[in-house]
Amino acid sequence: MTKGTTLHHEPGRIFREAWIAGVTAHYPGEPKPGYIAAWDETPEWERSAAAAVFEQVRSFAETTGGAAGRLTREQKGRFVALCWIGQIYKHFPDPKPSYVADWDDMPAWQQETDTEIFETIERLL
Numbered sequence: 001m002t003k004g005t006t007l008h009h010e011p012g013r014i015f016r017e018a019w020i021a022g023v024t025a026h027y028p029g030e031p032k033p034g035y036i037a038a039w040d041e042t043p044e045w046e047r048s049a050a051a052a053v054f055e056q057v058r059s060f061a062e063t064t065g066g067a068a069g070r071l072t073r074e075q076k077g078r079f080v081a082l083c084w085i086g087q088i089y090k091h092f093p094d095p096k097p098s099y100v101a102d103w104d105d106m107p108a109w110q111q112e113t114d115t116e117i118f119e120t121i122e123r124l125l
Contacts, residue, residue: 012051018120022113049087056083077115
């Protein structure tokens with residue numbers, strides 16, 4: 001762990017790295033700087049949210065005894081998206097509609113990125 005990183009945030013860092021990898025691979029054109037900001041430049045609320053969603057995915061995968069691996073790619077991505085939306089509502093009382101968009105209203109690059117986040121966490125288990 002790097003200086004200033006708590007054990008609580010290490011799962012968040014893994015989530016963030018998977019997010020950046022997905023954005024880099026799938027975002028059309030040049031992504032917004034905040035989308036690919038390094039962990040140390042990420043706001044505290046977002047670090048906390050990333051750690052929470054990592055733990056939700058980890059717990060879900062573990063409590064299914066590995067059967068979560070049988071989900072479709074879309075189902076995996078939807079799970080990450082819903083967990084993230086829950087965190088947005090936790091941290092923002094009145095979020096922008098685009099921050100809490102349903103799966104079908106999300107851009108394809110974001111859907112792919114969320115799916116790959118789930119698969120990254122799954123591989124770590």
